[in-house]
Amino acid sequence: EAQVTQNPRYLITVTGKKLTVTCSQNMNHEYMSWYRQDPGLGLRQIYYSMNVEVTDKGDVPEGYKVSRKEKRNFPLILESPSPNQTSLYFCASSLGQGTFSYNSPLHFGNGTRLTVT
Amino acid sequence: AQTVTQSQPEMSVQEAETVTLSCTYDTSESDYYLFWYKQPPSRQMILVIRQEAYKQQNATENRFSVNFQKAAKSFSLKISDSQLGDAAMYFCAYRAYSGAGSYQLTFGKGTKLSVIP
Numbered sequence: 001e002a003q004v005t006q007n008p009r010y011l012i013t014v015t016g017k018k019l020t021v022t023c024s025q026n027m028n029h030e031y032m033s034w035y036r037q038d039p040g041l042g043l044r045q046i047y048y049s050m051n052v053e054v055t056d057k058g059d060v061p062e063g064y065k066v067s068r069k070e071k072r073n074f075p076l077i078l079e080s081p082s083p084n085q086t087s088l089y090f091c092a093s094s095l096g097q098g099t100f101s102y103n104s105p106l107h108f109g110n111g112t113r114l115t116v117t
Numbered sequence: 118a119q120t121v122t123q124s125q126p127e128m129s130v131q132e133a134e135t136v137t138l139s140c141t142y143d144t145s146e147s148d149y150y151l152f153w154y155k156q157p158p159s160r161q162m163i164l165v166i167r168q169e170a171y172k173q174q175n176a177t178e179n180r181f182s183v184n185f186q187k188a189a190k191s192f193s194l195k196i197s198d199s200q201l202g203d204a205a206m207y208f209c210a211y212r213a214y215s216g217a218g219s220y221q222l223t224f225g226k227g228t229k230l231s232v233i234p
Contacts, residue, residue: 033221040126042208042224050220058221090162105152106222108162 002027006091006109013081014117021076021112023091029107030095032074033058034066037088037111046089049074081116088113119144121211123225130199131233137184138194138228140209146170148214151185151192152222156206165207168192170214196230204232 004025013019025032033048035058045058049068063085065077074093078085091109120143130136142151153165168176168185175183180200184193196203209225 031220035224040226042121042226043222044224045221048220056220088160092162105164105167106162111160 004091004093004107004109006112008112009110010113012115012117015082016080019078019081021089021114023074023076023109024072025093025107026072027093027107028071029093030071032068032091032093034074034076035090035092036060037090043090046076083116086114086116119211119213119223121209121223121225123209123228125228127229127231129231129233132199132201134199135195135197136199136230138207138230140192140194140225142190142192142211144190144211146213150212150214152210153183153194154208154210156208166194199232201232201234204230
């Protein structure tokens with residue numbers, strides 16, 4: 001089954017303790033992206049990647065890191081989480097080199113609910 | 118920068134009735150794509166319908182249709198014969214056709230739709 005898999009689904013951690021949220025897709029998609037969703041703000045892009053070893057900042061990259069060593073994986077790293085990073089996180093992927101194709105819409109993972117105390 | 122505005126934070130509709138969710142956007146581009154995503158309580162992001170700006174014909178997917186007014190920069194979603202399963206958060210999203218803006222979806226803040234039995 002074609003899917004984007006995020007883990008964990010829920011995560012509670014403390015301020016300053018490094019964490020990684022994994023994302024993997026099995027559709028051979030070039031494009032991958034991370035969004036965070038906050039009440040009243042909708043979804044905002046954190047980082048995206050057009051292909052292996054190619055990443056770029058979205059609208060809210062501060063406090064996050066990503067890597068794209070393999071095509072299928074795009075982990076989100078919080079080196080020193082803070083309470084303002086408490087949010088719902090989505091990984092997404094799509095076909096398309098350069099720009100993702102209209103005919104291949106964004107496929108979303110099921111989200112990771114992160115709480116930082 | 119592009120912005121997407123959903124002016125109705127919450128709406129409700131009687132089962133079997135019709136409801137329209139509004140969305141306006143701001144862009145200086147002439148070519149772009151517009152989307153409506155549905156997010157049920159399960160948190161999944163589900164693509165409902167999409168529209169290419171150069172197409173004058175409004176997109177339709179079963180009970181879902183859009184009213185795309187390019188000059189007014191308006192992209193409303195009409196749900197006919199509303200069902201209990203339509204209850205969800207609905208997000209309007211914009212993507213540029215090319216350039217830096219094509220690497221992300223810009224989302225509105227969402228409209229929470231309740232369906233009354």
